[in-house]
Amino acid sequence: MFVLGGLDALLFGASPTVYGVLFLPVCVLTALWVRKGDLVTAPVVVPIAFAVGLLPVAESGGGLAGRLMGLVTALATQAGWLYGGTLVAGVIVSVRKITLMRRQVARRRPPRA
Numbered sequence: 001m002f003v004l005g006g007l008d009a010l011l012f013g014a015s016p017t018v019y020g021v022l023f024l025p026v027c028v029l030t031a032l033w034v035r036k037g038d039l040v041t042a043p044v045v046v047p048i049a050f051a052v053g054l055l056p057v058a059e060s061g062g063g064l065a066g067r068l069m070g071l072v073t074a075l076a077t078q079a080g081w082l083y084g085g086t087l088v089a090g091v092i093v094s095v096r097k098i099t100l101m102r103r104q105v106a107r108r109r110p111p112r113a
Helices: 002-012 016-033 036-057 063-077 079-108
Strands: none
Touching: 002 016, 002 036, 016 036, 016 079, 036 063, 036 079, 063 079
């Protein structure tokens, strides 16, 4: 996300909307590519990645305080993208987990006579 944020800053003038649109496919790919044992981590990692990627996109004033204020403002104004991406990742991971649990139950059942 940091690389995408940097590309957004270079190519599109740090457009928060472009960053949000790019964030959604990353959420889907993260939820699909995460290992079976780590399914719970995808909805946790996605918001962290969103915040890290906002660093090059967020408008910043002077110094550390200005950059921090720009990041907080960007997080507040772009919360819809953040919530939407996290929801998408959560739904995909939940479906994957339910599917895995059903397969495990099916394997444990004795064959019918």
